[in-house]
Amino acid sequence: MKYPCLVPKRLCRTDIHVEIEAEGISEDGEPLQAYIADLKCNYQDGGKRILTEEQKLVEVSGTALLPGDICPELANLTSGTVTVHGIQRRIAEGRKHRNPDGTVNYTELRLL
Numbered sequence: 001m002k003y004p005c006l007v008p009k010r011l012c013r014t015d016i017h018v019e020i021e022a023e024g025i026s027e028d029g030e031p032l033q034a035y036i037a038d039l040k041c042n043y044q045d046g047g048k049r050i051l052t053e054e055q056k057l058v059e060v061s062g063t064a065l066l067p068g069d070i071c072p073e074l075a076n077l078t079s080g081t082v083t084v085h086g087i088q089r090r091i092a093e094g095r096k097h098r099n100p101d102g103t104v105n106y107t108e109l110r111l112l
Contacts, residue, residue: 003099007042007065007106014043016064018109020071020080020091031079035071042066043084060092062111069096069104082111 015038022034042065050058064082071077077094089111096104 001101003101003103003105005067005105006097007067009040009067012040012042012065012067014041014064014084015039016041016043016066017083018070018080019082020074020077020094022074023078034074035080037070039066039070041084058092058112060110060112061089064109064111066107066109068106070107072104077107077109082109084111 017038018035019033020035021031024032026032044063044065046060046062048060050060052058062084064084077091077096080091080094082089082091091109092112093110095108095110097106097108099105
């Protein structure tokens with residue numbers, strides 16, 4: 001059975017530059033680049049204040065929705081950066097939303 005894409009490509013009109021880092025570091029102490037691409041996404045601005053244990057204030061500033069699995073070689077999207085609307089943002093959380101058969105329907109990146 002083929003499942004419908006919940007984030008259709010026709011609704012993805014915002015340009016986004018994605019750089020996803022793999023777990024670990026290189027010999028020089030820099031993060032390992034696992035994936036770099038210029039894509040189209042459905043971008044939604046938003047904000048949320050979170051007070052951490054160290055009394056830090058964190059604001060989630062947006063969500064990028066991308067159709068399909070943008071980085072199938074990585075099981076988890078844990079860190080990296082994106083550039084959207086000319087502003088560079090850190091990836092706070094990455095999620096791969098799956099269909100009942102286990103295939104990835106769309107990828108969600110929550111940004112700081």
